Amino acid sequence: METPKPPERKPRSDAARNRERLLAAAKLVFARTGPGASLDAVVREAGLGIGTLYRHFPTREALYEAVYRRDIEQLVTLGADASAARDPVAALRDWLHAMIDVVATKKGMIAAFALAADTTSAISARSTGAVTQALDRLLARAVAAGRVRSDIDGTELLLAVVGMCMLRDQPGWQASVTRLIDTLVDGLEVRRTGAP
Amino acid sequence: METPKPPERKPRSDAARNRERLLAAAKLVFARTGPGASLDAVVREAGLGIGTLYRHFPTREALYEAVYRRDIEQLVTLGADASAARDPVAALRDWLHAMIDVVATKKGMIAAFALAADTTSAISARSTGAVTQALDRLLARAVAAGRVRSDIDGTELLLAVVGMCMLRDQPGWQASVTRLIDTLVDGLEVRRTGAP
Amino acid sequence: METPKPPERKPRSDAARNRERLLAAAKLVFARTGPGASLDAVVREAGLGIGTLYRHFPTREALYEAVYRRDIEQLVTLGADASAARDPVAALRDWLHAMIDVVATKKGMIAAFALAADTTSAISARSTGAVTQALDRLLARAVAAGRVRSDIDGTELLLAVVGMCMLRDQPGWQASVTRLIDTLVDGLEVRRTGAP
Amino acid sequence: METPKPPERKPRSDAARNRERLLAAAKLVFARTGPGASLDAVVREAGLGIGTLYRHFPTREALYEAVYRRDIEQLVTLGADASAARDPVAALRDWLHAMIDVVATKKGMIAAFALAADTTSAISARSTGAVTQALDRLLARAVAAGRVRSDIDGTELLLAVVGMCMLRDQPGWQASVTRLIDTLVDGLEVRRTGAP
DNA sequence: GATGAATGAGACTTCATTCAT
DNA sequence: GATGAATGAAGTCTCATTCAT
Incomplete structure (x- = not known):
């Protein structure tokens, strides 16, 4: 979405991209296991860390809403x-x-x-x-x-x-x-x- | 292993009494914390062992039903x-x-x-x-x-x-x-x- | 569980019969589940009380041996x-x-x-x-x-x-x-x- | 919930150190009690949480193997x-x-x-x-x-x-x-x- | 910002053993 | 003698959440 090529630099801690990945993963996991699915399963699916999930969505509810x-x-x-x-x-x-x-x-x-x-x-x-x-x-x-x-x-x-x-x-x-x-x-x- | 509460004697093999105690405790705990309350909290409230709870009510559902x-x-x-x-x-x-x-x-x-x-x-x-x-x-x-x-x-x-x-x-x-x-x-x- | 027909005398607390029943049950259960089977399973199979098992065979080993x-x-x-x-x-x-x-x-x-x-x-x-x-x-x-x-x-x-x-x-x-x-x-x- | 051991600080995210501690503890406990020792005893010996053990070694067998x-x-x-x-x-x-x-x-x-x-x-x-x-x-x-x-x-x-x-x-x-x-x-x- | 290790509560279950009746 | 209720230790495992790096 944003400037795709900084001179290479650190791939820019693309928060937005992570957010999207988390949403996609959560949608999938919730569809598979229902709400109440383990948040760990979500981050595993997203290939991200659990801490990242918490940063973007401080509560499970915030995640529901966004998804x-x-x-x-x-x-x-x-x-x-x-x-x-x-x-x-x-x-x-x-x-x-x-x-x-x-x-x-x-x-x-x-x-x-x-x-x-x-x-x-x-x-x-x-x-x-x-x-x-x-x-x-x-x-x-x-x-x-x-x-x-x-x-x-x-x-x-x-x-x-x-x-x-x-x-x-x-x-x-x-x-x-x-x-x-x-x-x-x-x-x-x-x-x-x-x-x- | 040894009865830790010498004060109140091994009351009696009165299973019925214990059953009642469990039901009363469960009612109280469920009322306080809602269903999904810890079964451990129930037995703590009842002053009995977890095994006793399981003997009387093999599943959480059986307990709900009885209560x-x-x-x-x-x-x-x-x-x-x-x-x-x-x-x-x-x-x-x-x-x-x-x-x-x-x-x-x-x-x-x-x-x-x-x-x-x-x-x-x-x-x-x-x-x-x-x-x-x-x-x-x-x-x-x-x-x-x-x-x-x-x-x-x-x-x-x-x-x-x-x-x-x-x-x-x-x-x-x-x-x-x-x-x-x-x-x-x-x-x-x-x-x-x-x-x- | 308790003598259902008191008129015709207590059926004689036939210890020997119980012993045999326990042995038969244990043989069956061990064959089914292997040694280490729950002793409870044995008495359930025998239709007797766990206390009776302990009276006849004070240890699991004693039971093995007898069986x-x-x-x-x-x-x-x-x-x-x-x-x-x-x-x-x-x-x-x-x-x-x-x-x-x-x-x-x-x-x-x-x-x-x-x-x-x-x-x-x-x-x-x-x-x-x-x-x-x-x-x-x-x-x-x-x-x-x-x-x-x-x-x-x-x-x-x-x-x-x-x-x-x-x-x-x-x-x-x-x-x-x-x-x-x-x-x-x-x-x-x-x-x-x-x-x- | 609260760190109960203020003396030894939250050491570091040093997973490797904990892993070693777990291995050492397990070796000791297994030597003392044999295989089949309580995993709880292992973590107690290591001064760590049970979850940490499970994170590093998802099964008892994995622990044996590593030890x-x-x-x-x-x-x-x-x-x-x-x-x-x-x-x-x-x-x-x-x-x-x-x-x-x-x-x-x-x-x-x-x-x-x-x-x-x-x-x-x-x-x-x-x-x-x-x-x-x-x-x-x-x-x-x-x-x-x-x-x-x-x-x-x-x-x-x-x-x-x-x-x-x-x-x-x-x-x-x-x-x-x-x-x-x-x-x-x-x-x-x-x-x-x-x-x- | 990102990470994921650490944590521990707690759910659920099974059993051997004791002991009051 | 017989019974089986009671007990609680122990074991398994799963998670949400925190926090040091």
């Missing part, structure tokens, strides 16, 4: 787009489905979402907080359209999805969670009485 | 009673509220419910399986009365509650979870169209 | 017979082969022989000492016939066989040990000079 | 020298005597030789495998000279020595084993008929 930030940003963008174009309830539903899909695909990801759902965490405010905001926006639109109730907020909805996805060990979990979330959205919808 | 079995049985009994006496949807709702209350009170308990929710676990079939059955029964009654949909089963409902309760770190979590579960039950309810 | 005493006695008898009937060197060789066969067949047996080979052990003097004596007798006959050297005694020969058989983990060990023992016997034989 | 590697290398060198200079049978005999002497001196050593004798062990191939090769070389020379039979190989000879030395508890064992090995070598020697 999945891009995925989360994509998801958020998706939410924004959907929000603009579709029926508000369908948009909300679709976006929640997308979240479940992401968790199903990226094994370590749930940890990042758990961070996002943790309002206590100082770190959550940063990139992951965007997820909550995206949900809030989707909800707000649906509420404004008089389509869903207003007593559940984005943080809570996130809590629901993340919690259910944490127990993803049994076979068929994705179908179950999807059904549950659909039911939850049904519950959110304002009931239209049939009478004139 | 919370009574609570779970009470909950199940409560479900049966409620089931007999009340409006089926209200009974279901109340029982889910009771579950949340139990988790709110007993910090380590969620681990026992997680076991119950884990259909993979061999141990779950035993006492904890009763929770699923209780839910199934409550659901069945409501379905039979034409009040709720039939596409969600007890296992899934348990998954929802347990999952949400796993993220109980933030303040106000109980209110949030209760609200979410209420919404979920709303979603389960069959919508009655006003006119033929 | 294999009969086998050893048979072997000793075999030695006596062979000794009477055959060429002394062939008799010695055959008997050593028989020992190896026994070890090959009965996995836990080597421990009993090790006891026999251990001149230090107080217990060895008893039944297992007979093995040494049998070897001494076979050697003595061959020495008397001027067929083998007199500087190796039965204890040492036993040491050789037992030691080699202790490393019986690699495939083909029996053939190797047999070859080695044959070579050893060759070395014992007095060389006959070619002169008339 | 005795130098001794084994010396022995192997000795074999090479002897092989070049002397009567092949005498060279073989002397080398076997040297092996017995080494075992007699270093109590834990037999474990390292047992590794060498274990053709199954992956680790044996490394430095300890050299022992087998040395024996093979000595044998080959004697065979080539028409002095010994060719049906016993180095692995088997090693098995014989190691096996016999495993039972080194009785007094006078070294003399017995030496005598046995001498007899074995005698058995290996080709018998020369007296007349042309």
Whole structure:
């Protein structure tokens, strides 16, 4: 990325390169072993020292966040787009489905979402907080359209999805969670009485 | 090798007493530190040897189950009673509220419910399986009365509650979870169209 | 576990029966897991209490000895017979082969022989000492016939066989040990000079 | 958690020094207690943490090998020298005597030789495998000279020595084993008929 | 900045042995 | 005599985290 050829000099302690290597390694290892994988396994994969990992990511959580930030940003963008174009309830539903899909695909990801759902965490405010905001926006639109109730907020909805996805060990979990979330959205919808 | 505590005599071969001591200690320690507390801390609290713990409870899961079995049985009994006496949807709702209350009170308990929710676990079939059955029964009654949909089963409902309760770190979590579960039950309810 | 039918008198605390049960169980377990098997496994197999095992056989060695005493006695008898009937060197060789066969067949047996080979052990003097004596007798006959050297005694020969058989983990060990023992016997034989 | 020994400072990242300390401690402890000594005893002796031991020597076997590697290398060198200079049978005999002497001196050593004798062990191939090769070389020379039979190989000879030395508890064992090995070598020697 | 050695807590487990009932 | 609960030492191994170089 940066000046590739200093006269040879010490290969320049390229911190950025190491950071990337660590992220790539972590993504791989988390996907393989899940969150809670040994940090040693990550640095082994990256071919770097454990100290370097700690310098870049002082906590395991910081690593989670960095690893999945891009995925989360994509998801958020998706939410924004959907929000603009579709029926508000369908948009909300679709976006929640997308979240479940992401968790199903990226094994370590749930940890990042758990961070996002943790309002206590100082770190959550940063990139992951965007997820909550995206949900809030989707909800707000649906509420404004008089389509869903207003007593559940984005943080809570996130809590629901993340919690259910944490127990993803049994076979068929994705179908179950999807059904549950659909039911939850049904519950959110304002009931239209049939009478004139 | 030699009994280091001459003061309190070798009490008696009273296995039952020790078992109780272990359960009490475990309850305390789990409540203090959460599940995942050191088993060593448990025996230290109980004033017994680690071997004794292993004799009575060969796995951590067996200990969870035993520690919370009574609570779970009470909950199940409560479900049966409620089931007999009340409006089926209200009974279901109340029982889910009771579950949340139990988790709110007993910090380590969620681990026992997680076991119950884990259909993979061999141990779950035993006492904890009763929770699923209780839910199934409550659901069945409501379905039979034409009040709720039939596409969600007890296992899934348990998954929802347990999952949400796993993220109980933030303040106000109980209110949030209760609200979410209420919404979920709303979603389960069959919508009655006003006119033929 | 406790006498289920008090009406028909206590079934007589048949110590002898228990002893037999323990021996049978131990034989089985040693054969399955080798010496060093857990004594608990033995009593589990026997359906008795660990205390009972300790009453009958205060040490693991005592158990070895009792379990294999009969086998050893048979072997000793075999030695006596062979000794009477055959060429002394062939008799010695055959008997050593028989020992190896026994070890090959009965996995836990080597421990009993090790006891026999251990001149230090107080217990060895008893039944297992007979093995040494049998070897001494076979050697003595061959020495008397001027067929083998007199500087190796039965204890040492036993040491050789037992030691080699202790490393019986690699495939083909029996053939190797047999070859080695044959070579050893060759070395014992007095060389006959070619002169008339 | 906190450095409990302020007196001796955090010495240096000198891994080599610690490695040496561990080897020295292990040598001492094995000599005192035999192989199978507690690894904890080793680190206690070395004044280091158990983790450090595991970092340097991931398995007990790796430790054996490292502790005795130098001794084994010396022995192997000795074999090479002897092989070049002397009567092949005498060279073989002397080398076997040297092996017995080494075992007699270093109590834990037999474990390292047992590794060498274990053709199954992956680790044996490394430095300890050299022992087998040395024996093979000595044998080959004697065979080539028409002095010994060719049906016993180095692995088997090693098995014989190691096996016999495993039972080194009785007094006078070294003399017995030496005598046995001498007899074995005698058995290996080709018998020369007296007349042309 | 980078490194990785050091550390020790602690998880989990197995057993031999004792001894109260 | 029989029982088996109790005990705790010991052993295995894994990690997160610190810090000297």
